[in-house]
Amino acid sequence: MVLKVHNTLTGRKDDFVPRDAGRVAMYVCGPTVYNYIHVGNARCYLTFDMVRRYLAFRGYDVLYAQNFTDVDDKIINAAAEQGIDPTVLTATFIEAFLEDMAALGVAPPDIAPLATEHISDMLEMIESLIDKGIAYVVDGDVYYEVAKFPAYGRLSHRDLADLQAGARVDVDSRKKAAPDFALWKSAKPGEPNWDSPWGKGRPGWHIECSAMSLKYLGFSFDIHGGGLDLIFPHHENEIAQAEGATGESPFVRYWLHNGFVTMSGEKMAKSVGNVIRVRDALAEAGPMAIRMLFLGTHYRSPIDFNADKLAEAGRAYDRLNNLVGNIDRIAAALDDKITVLTGAGKERQLLDALRSAEAAFVAAMDDDFNAPDALGAMFTVTREVNTFIKDRTRFSLDEIDALDEAKATLTRLGDALGLSFTGFAGSADVNFKADVDAKIAARQAAKAAKDWDAADRIRNDLALLDVVIEDTPEGTKWRVKKDG
Numbered sequence: 001m002v003l004k005v006h007n008t009l010t011g012r013k014d015d016f017v018p019r020d021a022g023r024v025a026m027y028v029c030g031p032t033v034y035n036y037i038h039v040g041n042a043r044c045y046l047t048f049d050m051v052r053r054y055l056a057f058r059g060y061d062v063l064y065a066q067n068f069t070d071v072d073d074k075i076i077n078a079a080a081e082q083g084i085d086p087t088v089l090t091a092t093f094i095e096a097f098l099e100d101m102a103a104l105g106v107a108p109p110d111i112a113p114l115a116t117e118h119i120s121d122m123l124e125m126i127e128s129l130i131d132k133g134i135a136y137v138v139d140g141d142v143y144y145e146v147a148k149f150p151a152y153g154r155l156s157h158r159d160l161a162d163l164q165a166g167a168r169v170d171v172d173s174r175k176k177a178a179p180d181f182a183l184w185k186s187a188k189p190g191e192p193n194w195d196s197p198w199g200k201g202r203p204g205w206h207i208e209c210s211a212m213s214l215k216y217l218g219f220s221f222d223i224h225g226g227g228l229d230l231i232f233p234h235h236e237n238e239i240a241q242a243e244g245a246t247g248e249s250p251f252v253r254y255w256l257h258n259g260f261v262t263m264s265g266e267k268m269a270k271s272v273g274n275v276i277r278v279r280d281a282l283a284e285a286g287p288m289a290i291r292m293l294f295l296g297t298h299y300r301s302p303i304d305f306n307a308d309k310l311a312e313a314g315r316a317y318d319r320l321n322n323l324v325g326n327i328d329r330i331a332a333a334l335d336d337k338i339t340v341l342t343g344a345g346k347e348r349q350l351l352d353a354l355r356s357a358e359a360a361f362v363a364a365m366d367d368d369f370n371a372p373d374a375l376g377a378m379f380t381v382t383r384e385v386n387t388f389i390k391d392r393t394r395f396s397l398d399e400i401d402a403l404d405e406a407k408a409t410l411t412r413l414g415d416a417l418g419l420s421f422t423g424f425a426g427s428a429d430v431n432f433k434a435d436v437d438a439k440i441a442a443r444q445a446a447k448a449a450k451d452w453d454a455a456d457r458i459r460n461d462l463a464l465l466d467v468v469i470e471d472t473p474e475g476t477k478w479r480v481k482k483d484g
Contacts (some may be wrong), residue, residue, distance in 0.1 A: 003058065005223075006300060006368045008231060008255040009155055013368055016374055018222045019253060024060045025221035025254075026052060027213040030112070031095040032069040034078040037100055038275035039290070039305055040261035040268035041462045047258040047299045048225045048420050049106045053366050065216045067209060076191055086172040086192055100278040104287045104420055113212045115203065119194045121211040122182035122203045126196075128245040137479030138174040140186030140199040146179040151239045155255060158407055181237055183207050200208045206237035210251075214242060224252040224293035225481055250331055259302045266352035268305065276305065288321070291418055295371040315438070315444055316375075317419070320410065322380045330389065331400065346388065347402035353384040354402075354409045361413050371417060381410050390460065436467055441477050443469075 003016040018024050027049045031037055045066075053064050069075075070090040079086040101108070126142055129135035134148045146152050152160050164178045182204035187193035193200040213221065217233075219242075226235065235255065242251040242393055261268045268275055281290055284307075293313035297303040304454035357380045364373035385406045395403070414421055439458050462478070469478045 001363060001366050002367055003366045005150070005254050005256060008257050009250070011157065014254065016254065016338050019220055022059070022061060023084075024055050024223065025217040025222040026055075026062060026219060026225065027217055028064070028066045028109075028225040029209055029210070029234070030069065030095075031097055031142050032074055032091045032096060034071050034072070034075045035093060035270065036096055036277045036279065038268060038270070038277050039281050040275065040276045042100070043261050043294055044225070044227045044258050044416070045101060045106050046104065046294050049296070050224070050299070050371060051223070051256065053418055054109065054369060054416050054449065055199065057365075057412075058362075063111070063212065063217065064109045065113065066109040067212050069205065069208060070094070070114050071115050071192055072205060080190075088244055094278075100282075103282050104278065104290065105420065111216050112217065113175040113216065115208040115212070116192075118208070118212050119198070119203065119214050122207045123184075123196055125214075125241060125245045126203075126206060126212050129183065129241065132244065132247075132482045134244045135183055136176065137198050140184075140201060141174070141182060142184035142198060143175055143180045144183055144237070144240060144244070145176055145411075146240065147177060149244050151243070151249070152179075152240050153236065155236050155239055158232065158263065162227075181206060181233065183241070206234055207241055209234070210238045210241040210245075213238075214246075214251075216247070219246060219248055219409075220250055220253060222252075223254050223256055225256045228257045228259060228462070231255075239276075253424055258299045259297075262302055262304045263306065265304065270344070281310070285314055287312045288317045288419060292375075295375055295417055295419075295484075298372060299369060319382055320378060320419070321421045321423065322408060323420040324407055327385070328423050330395065330403060347399045350384060350388050350399075350402045351405060353456070354381060357381045357384070358409055358413065374413070374417065376418050378410060378413050379414075380442070381406060386460075390394055436462065436478060440469065440478060444476065452476045 004013040005016050006012070007014045014310055026048070028044065031041060048064075052062050052064050071086070075090060076314070079089045081478075082089065096107070126135060129144065130142065132139065135144050146160065147164075153163065160179065161361065183196060184196060184203060184207075185201050186198070187200040187202070191202065193202055211472050213224070224235065224238075239251050243249050263274045263276075266272060266274060278290075289310055293305070293310055294303065296316070297315060357377045360380070361374045361377035364370040364377060367373075385403065389395075389403070411421060439462055443455050443458040443462075446452075459469065467478050469476055
């Protein structure tokens with residue numbers, strides 16, 4: 001089956017054909033390091049960690065670059081407010097970002113360039129644009145003349161005439177047209193600056209990613225990723241800069257963008273003040289619950305973040321993780337139990353179900369990284385295995401091998417999504433008591449509704465967790481079954 005990806009440039013799902021057979025060159029816009037990242041920021045990095053992992057699962061050799069913007073108006077302003085040097089501020093929040101990514105289980109990029117270490121590459125690109133008559137200099141500032149790039153607006157599907165007509169009155173009357181954007185900004189007192197042919201100054205934001213991505217990945221690299229809010233103007237301007245400077249097209253083959261994270265329907269953003277820092281979310285729920293929450297919604301769709309959904313995602317992860325623990329406990333108990341040598345063919349049914357589930361997983365992910373459907377295939381594995389082991393104390397050697405394959409399958413598919421399974425942690429799991437209490441409450445509700453099948457299913461689910469329940473006049477009590 002051919003991998004298809006939704007390409008923002010074409011507006012459709014396109015067959016994925018990389019520039020170099022068997023290899024994928026991928027760039028994702030990194031953070032502007034002036035504060036801690038929040039959950040809305042993290043969705044981008046979790047999304048493209050998933051994309052990167054799945055491409056590796058499909059056999060591609062992936063080269064992944066993700067930059068740090070360490071010079072920017074926000075950085076300069078935040079450093080001034082705190083009375084510290086901008087380099088001290090950026091170093092602090094680069095370290096904080098790396099800590100948060102490690103805690104989320106996001107694999108580090110192969111290349112992590114800093115903007116301030118690539119000023120010469122940016123200057124070279126700006127000079128090329130000036131030489132081609134696409135950029136112009138005004139009092140030490142350099143602007144890109146958007147009208148000189150006829151393809152401008154192709155990514156965001158905007159018309160240049162509409163952009164010019166709809167532009168607000170621009171405070172900088174020196175620009176030839178309102179849509180023109182800064183490539184180089186002349187130095188202001190107290191700001192970081194570098195030498196240039198036009199005087200001391202610093203780069204504009206957009207030129208950073210064009211210069212760094214081309215330096216490390218080459219022209220027409222495969223995937224450029226980021227949030228929806230970067231389509232315009234940032235990614236649109238990246239294309240104009242790169243293609244304008246080189247005279248070639250396309251700068252990037254496939255543009256992928258993840259959807260927003262909202263709270264109560266409003267986009268999560270520092271400017272709004274409705275943010276939840278990643279480290280605070282991690283303290284509340286743990287990394288796998290956060291990842292499961294995002295995997296449960298297609299990466300291009302918006303997702304509303306709240307405590308109830310996060311808790312639900314944690315319980316969904318526990319279902320997968322507990323299965324690994326159940327298989328491990330069965331294997332650990334073999335020394336104390338008689339194991340028949342041959343089975344009755346049930347292991348073949350399980351193996352067939354595993355192969356079908358993995359095929360469904362691949363089909364889902366090949367359809368523009370449809371993680372929700374891929375998770376559905378993984379939960380099929382849990383249902384099949386739970387049915388296989390239900391109420392049994394003896395297994396044939398062939399059946400044990402089939403269970404080992406089930407664990408291997410779940411682990412392999414989990415790795416492709418960034419999910420890691422350690423097995424059931426028992427009462428030491430911080431989410432365990434709340435999970436069991438929720439299941440018991442659901443069972444009581446099912447009994448009250450006389451839905452006996454649902455009540456029995458919940459009891460069986462609890463038994464798989466080694467939870468023994470007892471209905472008493474004072475209510476339902478539970479305990480964890482001790483080994484032996």
